[in-house]
Amino acid sequence: MSLTRTTQITVGAGGSALPLGARTSIATVCLSGTLGDKLDAIAYAGFDGVEIFEPDLIAAPGRPAELARATADRGLSIDLYQPFRDLDSQDPDRFRRNLIRLERKFSVMDDLGCDLLLVCSSPLASAACDDGLLTEQLATAAQLAAARGKRLAYEALAWGHHVNDYRHAAAIVAAVDNPALGTCLDSFHILSRGADPSGIADLPGDSIFFLQLADAPRMAMDLLQWSRHHRCLPGQGNFDLVSFTDHVLAAGYRGPWSLEVFSDVFRHADPVRTASDAHRSLRYLAELVGAGHPESSETAVSQGVGASGEERRPVTGGVVSIRVAAGPTSAPQLGEVLGPLGFDLSGVDSSTGLQLYRDAELAVVVDPTVGTVWTSPGAPTDMPTIAQIGLRSAEPGAWAARAAKFDVPVASIAAPGPSSRPEAAVEVVRLDVTDSLAIDLRPALSAGSWQRHFDLVPREPAAVASLYTGVDHIGIGMGPADWEAAMLLLRSVFGMSVEEGLDVPDAVGTMRSQALTSATESGEPIRLVASLVPSRLDGHGPLRRRGGLTHAAFACDDIVATARACRSRGLITLPIPENYYDDLRARFDLGADRIDALRRYDILYDADEIGGEFFHFFTPTIADDLFFEVVCRRGGYRGYGEVNSPVRVAAALAFDA
Ligand SMILES: O=C(O)c1ccc(O)c(O)c1
Numbered sequence: 335m336s337l338t339r340t341t342q343i344t345v346g347a348g349g350s351a352l353p354l355g356a357r358t359s360i361a362t363v364c365l366s367g368t369l370g371d372k373l374d375a376i377a378y379a380g381f382d383g384v385e386i387f388e389p390d391l392i393a394a395p396g397r398p399a400e401l402a403r404a405t406a407d408r409g410l411s412i413d414l415y416q417p418f419r420d421l422d423s424q425d426p427d428r429f430r431r432n433l434i435r436l437e438r439k440f441s442v443m444d445d446l447g448c449d450l451l452l453v454c455s456s457p458l459a460s461a462a463c464d465d466g467l468l469t470e471q472l473a474t475a476a477q478l479a480a481a482r483g484k485r486l487a488y489e490a491l492a493w494g495h496h497v498n499d500y501r502h503a504a505a506i507v508a509a510v511d512n513p514a515l516g517t518c519l520d521s522f523h524i525l526s527r528g529a530d531p532s533g534i535a536d537l538p539g540d541s542i543f544f545l546q547l548a549d550a551p552r553m554a555m556d557l558l559q560w561s562r563h564h565r566c567l568p569g570q571g572n573f574d575l576v577s578f579t580d581h582v583l584a585a586g587y588r589g590p591w592s593l594e595v596f597s598d599v600f601r602h603a604d605p606v607r608t609a610s611d612a613h614r615s616l617r618y619l620a621e622l623v624g625a626g627h628p629e630s631s632e633t634a635v636s637q638g639v640g641a642s643g644e645e646r647r648p649v650t651g652g653v654v655s656i657r658v659a660a661g662p663t664s665a666p667q668l669g670e671v672l673g674p675l676g677f678d679l680s681g682v683d684s685s686t687g688l689q690l691y692r693d694a695e696l697a698v699v700v701d702p703t704v705g706t707v708w709t710s711p712g713a714p715t716d717m718p719t720i721a722q723i724g725l726r727s728a729e730p731g732a733w734a735a736r737a738a739k740f741d742v743p744v745a746s747i748a749a750p751g752p753s754s755r756p757e758a759a760v761e762v763v764r765l766d767v768t769d770s771l772a773i774d775l776r777p778a779l780s781a782g783s784w785q786r787h788f789d790l791v792p793r794e795p796a797a798v799a800s801l802y803t804g805v806d807h808i809g810i811g812m813g814p815a816d817w818e819a820a821m822l823l824l825r826s827v828f829g830m831s832v833e834e835g836l837d838v839p840d841a842v843g844t845m846r847s848q849a850l851t852s853a854t855e856s857g858e859p860i861r862l863v864a865s866l867v868p869s870r871l872d873g874h875g876p877l878r879r880r881g882g883l884t885h886a887a888f889a890c891d892d893i894v895a896t897a898r899a900c901r902s903r904g905l906i907t908l909p910i911p912e913n914y915y916d917d918l919r920a921r922f923d924l925g926a927d928r929i930d931a932l933r934r935y936d937i938l939y940d941a942d943e944i945g946g947e948f949f950h951f952f953t954p955t956i957a958d959d960l961f962f963e964v965v966c967r968r969g970g971y972r973g974y975g976e977v978n979s980p981v982r983v984a985a986a987l988a989f990d991a
């Protein structure tokens with residue numbers, strides 16, 4: 335068996351990764367560091383151009399002409415200089431003063447070799463509040479720009495005083511009717527206000543001077559604060575950027591796709607990592623947009639980056655295995671819980687001590703070694719964590735190719751095979767989602783494949799029928815440093831989709847959680863629930879959180895029968911308080927018998943508006959974190975019983991006390 339790690343980073347990849355040959359660009363404000371650090375990271379990630387954010391230039395030691403050289407030396411164009419604020423004004427003196435300021439900025443742009451300036455709509459109460467006056471003032475500015483060989487891209491800020499909607503900005507631009515004035519469309523300002531983006535398709539394409547893309551998580555908060563602190567990359571938030579971008583292309587826009595992401599997270603993240611995620615996010619968006627523009631994908635496909643038939647995302651089956659990094663202290667405790675749950679110890683790897691627990695086709699592998707490579711740096715070594723998720727796939731090699739398309743490194747584990755067909759020898763492809771979580775893709779786990787790795791304990795075939803129909807979902811904790819990158823990776827490579835995130839308050843904190851799902855060939859989706867773990871909690875170190883967080887939930891068809899079977903094997907279910915069942919009786923019309931059955935087996939319950947039902951019970955936590963859950967879904971229930979989460983956490987604390 336050999337392990338090979340392939341890392342492919344696109345450095346200055348030739349040709350466009352975007353539909354219709356569009357160029358990639360990014361605003362310097364997206365990244366942390368000095369302007370030099372930012373340009374290095376942007377060039378390294380493979381971008382074609384930059385937007386220079388004025389405060390970055392003002393604070394930099396180099397003169398604009400030097401910046402122009404530094405940018406050109408890195409193979410980058412300067413696509414936009416921004417922002418020019420508060421141009422229009424009800425006060426004629428103020429407006430005259432603003433025109434002088436504008437002329438000075440044109441001189442800076444001369445030195446930068448940039449001809450496009452972003453002009454934001456004014457948020458000031460003194461802004462021109464009359465369309466006639468505003469049109470007149472923008473017309474004057476456009477004439478000055480034309481005389482200096484410059485162009486102005488007028489952007490409606492979502493919190494603009496008079497102009498805060500792209501249609502209003504476009505109407506003013508149309509009224510001015512000067513080729514030196516166009517609009518800048520910024521997805522954040524348009525989608526954050528819930529404006530219908532379909533009107534973009536009807537704008538004259540040559541009046542759209544610039545496209546800024548940003549995603550964001552849905553939040554009910556002040557627009558300015560939301561925009562300045564919580565934007566994220568396409569594929570990290572909840573906006574529908576695919577149809578947004580489709581409308582912009584339908585209008586005929588062929589300029590750069592530029593990222594403008596104001597983010598508190600990226601402000602202190604490694605700029606190289608942010609920039610490479612940023613470039614990946616544009617390719618992710620391009621793949622989805624390109625799928626709707628087959629005529630546009632021809633060039634892209636010839637460069638190996640487009641959405642062609644054979645490049646479609648390969649399929650997976652469901653979760654077939656879970657590997658728990660348990661360490662020597664927790665490994666025996668895991669065994670004590672897995673046995674009663676129906677997982678028999680069926681093999682041990684004599685060289686590593688890895689323990690294989692199986693219930694029919696499902697496997698849980700427990701790693702008892704100290705400080706395994708899967709444990710996050712700084713995490714307590716005795717804290718068990720789900721380190722690997724195994725998905726069934728008949729075509730691991732195709733997954734390796736797909737990961738490479740997004741520059742995600744994979745490790746290919748080869749099985750002995752004919753050397754004439756090396757691709758057939760790829761047995762497992764492993765891809766790191768974070769430093770402490772990997773996803774494996776492999777064909778069905780036959781006894782044969784286990785045999786190669788474990789000394790199997792002889793057992794009677796099908797001695798016990800399987801208790802479970804599969805893995806319903808997996809819960810994982812992630813630190814803030816990993817969160818954004820992991821979301822993008824899961825969504826781009828695996829095509830996972832997200833619903834809106836949830837904040838779930840419980841006895842030990844408020845947990846930000848995000849469910850991700852992806853379709854499988856069997857129809858039952860893969861479900862992951864990521865929870866954002868603050869990097870430090872109560873001095874317990876990163877990722878340590880009392881009450882449990884990391885978990886695997888197994889699915890069954892009959893919750894009471896399964897609970898009974900587990901109890902008969904000695905399972906201690908997490909005790910749920912009487913008060914919970916009093917409340918259930920008050921909230922739902924369940925009938926005394928059903929409530930009694932739930933209470934007897936510590937089963938929790940939820941129902942949704944469409945008649946879906948959810949039943950689940952839990953094990954106590956192992957070493958404060960890991961637990962197992964058994965669930966039963968009925969009638970198309972799509973949630974995770976989140977309402978019961980605080981009850982579980984409090985019950986786990988009470989059990990441990
Ligand atoms: O938050 C701002 O002020 C700001 C500035 C420039 C932009 O392009 C933008 O979208 C927002």
Ligand SMILES: [Mg+2]
Nearest residue numbers: 489520546594
């Ligand atoms: Mg903008």
